[in-house]
Amino acid sequence: xxxxxxxxxxxxxxxxxxxxxxxxxxxxxxxxxxxxxxxxxxxxxxxxxxxxxxxxxxxxxxxxxxxxxxxxxxxxxxxxxxxxxxxxxxxxxxxxxxxxxxxxxxxxxxxxxxxxxxxxxxxxxxxxxxxxxxxxxxxxxxxxxxxxxxxxxxxxxxxxxxxxxxxxxxxxxxxxxxxxxxxxxxxxxxxxxxxxxxxxxxxxxxxxxxxxxxxxxxxxxxxxxxxxxxxxxxxxxxxxxxxxxxxxxxxxxxxxxxxxxxxxxxxxxxxxxxxxxxxxxxxxxxxxxxxxxxxxxxxxxxxxxxxxxxxxxxxxxxxxxxxxxxxxxxxxxxxxxxxxxxxxxxxxxxxxxxxxxxxxxxxxxxxxxxxxxxxxx
Numbered sequence: 595x596x597x598x599x600x601x602x603x604x605x606x607x608x609x610x611x612x613x614x615x616x617x618x619x620x621x622x623x624x625x626x627x628x629x630x631x632x633x634x635x636x637x638x639x640x641x642x643x644x645x646x647x648x649x650x651x652x653x654x655x656x657x658x659x660x661x662x663x664x665x666x667x668x669x670x671x672x673x674x675x676x677x678x679x680x681x682x683x684x685x686x687x688x689x690x691x692x693x694x695x696x697x698x699x700x701x702x703x704x705x706x707x708x709x710x711x712x713x714x715x716x717x718x719x720x721x722x723x724x725x726x727x728x729x730x731x732x733x734x735x736x737x738x739x740x741x742x743x744x745x746x747x748x749x750x751x752x753x754x755x756x757x758x759x760x761x762x763x764x765x766x767x768x769x770x771x772x773x774x775x776x777x778x779x780x781x782x783x784x785x786x787x788x789x790x791x792x793x794x795x796x797x798x799x800x801x802x803x804x805x806x807x808x809x810x811x812x813x814x815x816x817x818x819x820x821x822x823x824x825x826x827x828x829x830x831x832x833x834x835x836x837x838x839x840x841x842x843x844x845x846x847x848x849x850x851x852x853x854x855x856x857x858x859x860x861x862x863x864x865x866x867x868x869x870x871x872x873x874x875x876x877x878x879x880x881x882x883x884x885x886x887x888x889x890x891x892x893x894x895x896x897x898x899x900x901x902x903x904x905x906x907x908x909x910x911x912x913x914x915x916x917x918x919x920x921x922x923x924x925x926x927x928x929x930x931x932x933x934x935x936x937x938x939x940x941x942x943x944x945x946x947x948x949x950x951x952x953x954x955x956x957x958x959x960x961x962x963x964x965x966x967x968x969x970x971x
Contacts, residue, residue, distance in 0.1 A: 642764025
């Protein structure tokens with residue numbers, strides 16, 4: 595393999611849902627690549643990557659019941675959910691759907707694999723991303739007197755506080771029911787919080803509040819382990835992220851740099867309950883989530899939001915790494931790994947050789963990930 599001088603790699607670093615987290619493996623492979631002259635960043639989502647279940651969305655346990663689907667179809671053109679919820683709360687309807695779902699839970703492969711097999715990772719929504727297993731839906735009979743299907747039904751059909759009719763399940767980073775592995779990884783050099791699927795899963799997730807969670811949970815609210823220093827979290831979300839992307843004109847407050855600033859009140863900073871909106875093209879739906887506590891958001895010196903309300907100003911532009919060299923590797927199944935190639939590095943031809951070698955080792959999917967997992971770097 596070519597020498598890795600000045601090639602920047604990124605890998606998401608998410609730790610999976612097993613009881614033995616793999617965060618140390620990411621850090622070990624990062625060290626091997628960086629010791630060879632590479633520049634590898636690990637970009638984990640610093641929370642569970644939450645899948646939301648709600649009646650207004652299209653994916654939730656009730657969808658496996660024919661009775662429920664008929665009711666949903668009956669009210670699909672109603673402007674609000676109130677009439678549908680009233681019918682779902684009727685005791686005869688409630689009992690029929692719960693009985694049907696309890697039968698299906700024993701044999702329906704989709705219901706088992708998507709929902710029933712993961713109940714120890716399901717909770718009613720709250721702002722705390724570090725929940726205990728014993729408080730999960732799996733143990734609902736113990737702490738509510740309701741079996742898991744009944745408990746989930748009653749949460750989903752009653753959109754009141756504190757859960758707002760929403761159940762949530764982390765998809766990664768929470769196999770241990772504890773976020774200590776994420777904290778350990780975050781304290782390492784060249785690890786910044788990240789993760790992005792380009793909006794591919796808007797019907798089940800909303801990760802736009804992740805930077806806010808970094809400030810609220812990790813710097814202020816965590817109770818089941820040590821917090822993170824606020825100055826470290828701010829640096830990783832600003833200067834370190836900009837450096838990783840090759841954007842050298844931002845990330846610190848000093849003369850000559852872009853004035854990209856958030857003015858935050860840490861006492862009122864919070865993520866509000868998720869909401870499902872059908873405001874995408876052709877009426878498609880998405881989860882959204884608002885936040886509080888941002889007095890001002892400033893882009894290049896211009897105030898774009900004040901107390902959470904848009905000013906209408908649009909001073910931003912698409913940010914591009916001015917030193918990036920575009921590479922096309924024909925036949926590569928998966929993402930092209932390097933985020934940038936700096937001047938004086940291996941150059942376009944060397945990078946193409948590197949990518950093709952990764953392809954040969956990976957057998958598709960994510961070339962960089964399989965290389966990190968399998969290579970003897």
